[in-house]
Amino acid sequence: MDVAAADQAEAAGSPEPAAQKDPGRGQWRRAARKDTAGAARRRRVPAPALNVLSLAVGLALWALLAAHGVGDLPGPLAVARRGGDLLRDGTLEGDILASVRRVLTGFALGTVAAVLVGFLMGWYPVVRALCEPWVQFFRTIPPLALIPLAVVLMGIGETPKIFVIFLAAFLSSVVATLQGVVGVDRTLVDAARVLGAKDRTIFVRVVVPAAAPFILVGMRIGLGSAWATVVAAELIAAQEGLGFRMQHAETYYDLDTIFVGLVAIGVLGLVMDRLLLLAERRLTRWQERR
Amino acid sequence: MTPKISFRDITRTHPVKGGVFTALGGVSLDIGEREFVTVVGPSGCGKSTLLNLAAGLDTPTSGEVVVDGRPVTGPGPERGMIFQQYALFPWLTVRKNVEFGLRVAGVGGAERRRRATEAIDLVGLTEFADALPKTLSGGMKQRCAIARAYAVDPDVLLMDEPFGALDAMTRVQLQDQLLDTWSRQTRTVVFVTHDVEEAVYLARRVVVMAARPGRVHRIVDVDLPYPRTEQTRLSQRFAALRNEVWSAVHHQGAPAGQPAA
Numbered sequence: 400m401d402v403a404a405a406d407q408a409e410a411a412g413s414p415e416p417a418a419q420k421d422p423g424r425g426q427w428r429r430a431a432r433k434d435t436a437g438a439a440r441r442r443r444v445p446a447p448a449l450n451v452l453s454l455a456v457g458l459a460l461w462a463l464l465a466a467h468g469v470g471d472l473p474g475p476l477a478v479a480r481r482g483g484d485l486l487r488d489g490t491l492e493g494d495i496l497a498s499v500r501r502v503l504t505g506f507a508l509g510t511v512a513a514v515l516v517g518f519l520m521g522w523y524p525v526v527r528a529l530c531e532p533w534v535q536f537f538r539t540i541p542p543l544a545l546i547p548l549a550v551v552l553m554g555i556g557e558t559p560k561i562f563v564i565f566l567a568a569f570l571s572s573v574v575a576t577l578q579g580v581v582g583v584d585r586t587l588v589d590a591a592r593v594l595g596a597k598d599r600t601i602f603v604r605v606v607v608p609a610a611a612p613f614i615l616v617g618m619r620i621g622l623g624s625a626w627a628t629v630v631a632a633e634l635i636a637a638q639e640g641l642g643f644r645m646q647h648a649e650t651y652y653d654l655d656t657i658f659v660g661l662v663a664i665g666v667l668g669l670v671m672d673r674l675l676l677l678a679e680r681r682l683t684r685w686q687e688r689r
Numbered sequence: 690m691t692p693k694i695s696f697r698d699i700t701r702t703h704p705v706k707g708g709v710f711t712a713l714g715g716v717s718l719d720i721g722e723r724e725f726v727t728v729v730g731p732s733g734c735g736k737s738t739l740l741n742l743a744a745g746l747d748t749p750t751s752g753e754v755v756v757d758g759r760p761v762t763g764p765g766p767e768r769g770m771i772f773q774q775y776a777l778f779p780w781l782t783v784r785k786n787v788e789f790g791l792r793v794a795g796v797g798g799a800e801r802r803r804r805a806t807e808a809i810d811l812v813g814l815t816e817f818a819d820a821l822p823k824t825l826s827g828g829m830k831q832r833c834a835i836a837r838a839y840a841v842d843p844d845v846l847l848m849d850e851p852f853g854a855l856d857a858m859t860r861v862q863l864q865d866q867l868l869d870t871w872s873r874q875t876r877t878v879v880f881v882t883h884d885v886e887e888a889v890y891l892a893r894r895v896v897v898m899a900a901r902p903g904r905v906h907r908i909v910d911v912d913l914p915y916p917r918t919e920q921t922r923l924s925q926r927f928a929a930l931r932n933e934v935w936s937a938v939h940h941q942g943a944p945a946g947q948p949a950a
Contacts, residue, residue: 593765
């Protein structure tokens, strides 16, 4: 009966098509068969319905505050209108592309480097001993604090911006990868060895898959850091980008545009994180979840 | 006849805080071709160390392990190992787990598939070939591990308390299945356990070890005929042998060979 109630709530509150509801219910049934406690937990909180409700209330609150003229706050409608304008003249598109390109470049480079370094550190104690002090030291410095140094050393082009994002992504992921490699079950490595596997095979077929869940968590944290850094990095003499646009709007007291930038950053970050989460689910389906 | 596996005056010590721990102190033991030997003893007697040495996962401090006349220098596919914690690769299905060793050995697609299927059938997991380990029970996981070891066709099977984590019923089932598999594809088996009954039921010879330092305390010949069945388990001879091994394990201070039946 709770299931029915939850589904009703979901149907009422959620704009998702009905087709999406069915796999959800299938999942419930599967969960219920396997683990009644887990099913009960989910039944109590129809999460998607609450998510949508919460968003709606938030938007309403925002509109209310704006309507009462709290500190020149623009309302959701004004922001949406400005968003439409910026989208139509291609400004928003250009800014999004510029920012996304920077984030993805820095994030990709950072992740590849982190996975490489993390694996080497986890696999070879010598590399770990050599790298660990540097990694730990730079982890304590917010990447943003390196922007002045990056500008002095690399000028004001794309390089320092991407470098800072790279560093943010790298530092978040490298420790996670290291943990994943160090945490690989010794028995699995032994099992592979007695089956005749040599170091290279063990690395590719045992260590990499065993560390994958850790790496993916590291990547999600790294992506968050990359987004957090891009806006500040775009304060360095950028010509376009969401961070630049907001900075530019600030000088003209253009609050609408600032809000458009904020929303765009939030939505893009969320979409990217969900995509990674999806990949994570797919790649780590084999894990026993407790 | 030259033994299949020969432990020659093996000592294995580990440095510990304030001294050395002697896991094995001068163990010599010969195991014959196609012999089923079980090793029992109190914890800390080095029985697992003995297996790791034979597998090549560990090296002796002094002495040597010789398999087929050649000293062991590292792991190799001719010596398969079964672990207490199954050690299945959780991201691979039963079939892919079983194929792992064959893939490493460079066995091609069709042949690999055929041999994996054979091994999976041998342990009765045919229906679960495409299941992930997380969906299997403990007993099924261990059967999968046995199939994985059998697939690469090793001469020697080293089993480290393989049924230790299973419930008593499943354990008895798997013991019978193991003997059945072994009778169809006979290998040299060294089977470590802490279960005296299991040791007697499976083996032709039971090696009883003593601790501090780890050493061979006694070797009990099990003169029960194969195939062994429930009848064997309930026989008087079995009970007598079990009592003998039990005394050897639990009363190691007493002179050896006291309650000879």
